[in-house]
Amino acid sequence: MIVKSKGIILGYMKYGDTSIITRVFTEENGYGSYIVNAIRSQKSKKSIGYFQPFSMLDMVLYVKETRDLQRISEFKNHHPLHHIHSDHTKSSITLFLAEVFSRLLQSEQSPNVQLFNFTMESIKVFDQLKVGVANFHLQFLLKVGPFLGYAIDDIDTLFSSADRTAPSSEEFQRIGSLMQEPYGTDIPMSRNSRNEILDAIINYYQHHAHISRPKSLDVLRSILN
Structure with a gap:
């Protein structure tokens, strides 16, 4: 099932050679862990900086009820932060x-x-x-x-x-x-x-x-x- 949702990032850990598992509090699904594939790859078009704690994103989620770990397929800034990560x-x-x-x-x-x-x-x-x-x-x-x-x-x-x-x-x-x-x-x-x-x-x-x-x-x- 594809779910569009806003989400608040609460942290991440490295997963495999190029991916991460991120903890997210989402508007539509509550709290959970999600895989973001290839975000650490040199070919990735997006920065891992999107997944700093308290970042707020608009996301497209792939959700399967039989899995504990879901996947984020698309994401972009919902509300850019200017001071939290630099101060x-x-x-x-x-x-x-x-x-x-x-x-x-x-x-x-x-x-x-x-x-x-x-x-x-x-x-x-x-x-x-x-x-x-x-x-x-x-x-x-x-x-x-x-x-x-x-x-x-x-x-x-x-x-x-x-x-x-x-x-x-x-x-x-x-x-x-x-x-x-x-x-x-x-x-x-x-x-x-x-x-x-x-x-x-x-x-x-x-x-x-x-x-x-x-x-x-x-x-x-x-x-x-």
């Missing part, structure tokens, strides 16, 4: 979020249009963001929960999954701002506060979504610190 801080945040989001999407094998639209709009905003860049990953992971069925109803719920005391009144206020305010809002916080909030978010998803600790977490912290 060192943004690219580090993108790699971290792509890893965590991939793990959270493991159960999203069916279309989730609201989640897809939220994610695509968030990426577009992040690409142009000038203020609050260092808090984007915190805001995204807090805001995306309801679309995945892991809504954080209140701040106490966020910390109930972690073996730690309740947040201070200042930290409580910061988390409330991260959850409620739009991306780009200037929410000042220290390195320690940002790390503690991120630990609480990761612990929450580890407890409720059973994801493992992100491998890119230490790299992200070294960049933001």
Whole structure:
């Protein structure tokens, strides 16, 4: 079956001599892995750069229900990104979020249009963001929960999954701002506060979504610190 769909790239790995397997969150099919044939060949007319994390593509998919691995036959940019892949801080945040989001999407094998639209709009905003860049990953992971069925109803719920005391009144206020305010809002916080909030978010998803600790977490912290 041929399916036309928008897709958000979450990473790839080399496959064979010239191909790749890419992880994609698609509007029409949900989350899955797809082969892209000959993209690494010297004769390929298109660059592997299309498959950087958070790239947004218009794709033609070959889907066969009896296969776990599907194929992308055609693709082009849906919305070109200008800063995410060239800005060192943004690219580090993108790699971290792509890893965590991939793990959270493991159960999203069916279309989730609201989640897809939220994610695509968030990426577009992040690409142009000038203020609050260092808090984007915190805001995204807090805001995306309801679309995945892991809504954080209140701040106490966020910390109930972690073996730690309740947040201070200042930290409580910061988390409330991260959850409620739009991306780009200037929410000042220290390195320690940002790390503690991120630990609480990761612990929450580890407890409720059973994801493992992100491998890119230490790299992200070294960049933001």
